Amino acid sequence: MQQKLFNVEETKKTYRALRHDVVRKKQLDYCNTLHHPDQKIKQIKNVLSEICGWGDLSILELFAGQGNLTKIYAEYGEVLANEYKGKVFDKLTENIKECALVHCNKVDSFLDFHELISIKQKFDVVDLDPYGFPNRFFPDVFLLIDKGIMFVTMPKPYVNIMNGITRAHLISYYGEHNPSKEKIIEKIATWGICHWRKVELIDCVDCKSVWRFAFKVEKVKATEYTGVKNK
Numbered sequence: 001m002q003q004k005l006f007n008v009e010e011t012k013k014t015y016r017a018l019r020h021d022v023v024r025k026k027q028l029d030y031c032n033t034l035h036h037p038d039q040k041i042k043q044i045k046n047v048l049s050e051i052c053g054w055g056d057l058s059i060l061e062l063f064a065g066q067g068n069l070t071k072i073y074a075e076y077g078e079v080l081a082n083e084y085k086g087k088v089f090d091k092l093t094e095n096i097k098e099c100a101l102v103h104c105n106k107v108d109s110f111l112d113f114h115e116l117i118s119i120k121q122k123f124d125v126v127d128l129d130p131y132g133f134p135n136r137f138f139p140d141v142f143l144l145i146d147k148g149i150m151f152v153t154m155p156k157p158y159v160n161i162m163n164g165i166t167r168a169h170l171i172s173y174y175g176e177h178n179p180s181k182e183k184i185i186e187k188i189a190t191w192g193i194c195h196w197r198k199v200e201l202i203d204c205v206d207c208k209s210v211w212r213f214a215f216k217v218e219k220v221k222a223t224e225y226t227g228v229k230n231k
């Protein structure tokens with residue numbers, strides 16, 4: 001008989017808190033049911049073939065995990081694949097060893113993306129697929145793309161356990177603790193303008209507890225964008 005992870009009667013936790021614990025355990029075990037690789041891969045293929053269609057893309061994957069998406073990205077160009085967790089990183093390098101154009105980096109992406117910005121590196125595709133909220137990458141992540149695509153995994157705020165930290169985090173980024181999908185998309189587009197990037201949502205896939213957004217990103221001239229001429 002399958003062993004139960006938690007016994008509801010023996011704990012005072014709510015159902016939502018227990019479900020949260022189960023998700024955390026699955027994250028620790030790198031359980032693929034959390035990652036929705038099929039839906040993400042389908043979206044990547046649709047978007048990259050229709051919008052870009054290039055074979056020589058430069059791709060930054062900030063949360064590569066064991067490489068479900070890395071192997072797909074490798075078909076479109078050169079991939080820089082970041083993953084900081086030791087055992088997961090080892091699996092990643094094993095899984096992509098046949099892909100010549102993939103470089104794996106065992107780094108903390110929350111810090112590494114600042115380094116990439118400081119050396120003025122640019123990518124055609126940036127993929128943000130953390131377990132939690134990706135908000136801390138905004139607005140500066142846009143400095144990594146002059147023209148291209150950004151895929152973002154965004155947890156649905158209303159399915160999260162709202163502890164004080166998550167509430168304060170969401171309020172600081174969105175002005176409210178439970179922003180809607182539309183509000184989040186609008187904010188991300190506004191953050192693009194902080195660095196003069198026009199950001200347009202071109203696809204959104206609903207993957208149970210997260211949305212997977214695909215944005216088209218393009219650098220614009222401040223004068224042209226605002227219609228203001230410099231004297």
Ligand SMILES: C[S@@+](CC[C@H](N)C(=O)[O-])C[C@H]1O[C@@H](n2cnc3c(N)ncnc32)[C@H](O)[C@@H]1O
Pocket residue numbers: 035037040062063064065066067068069082083084085088107108109110129130131
């Ligand atoms: C949602 S999973 C990625 C799944 C992967 N993109 C896929 O579709 O198979 C998030 C991954 O990010 C890794 N991770 C968490 N924090 C990180 C950080 N600060 N820098 C780099 N990787 C991190 C985790 O170990 C985990 O493997």
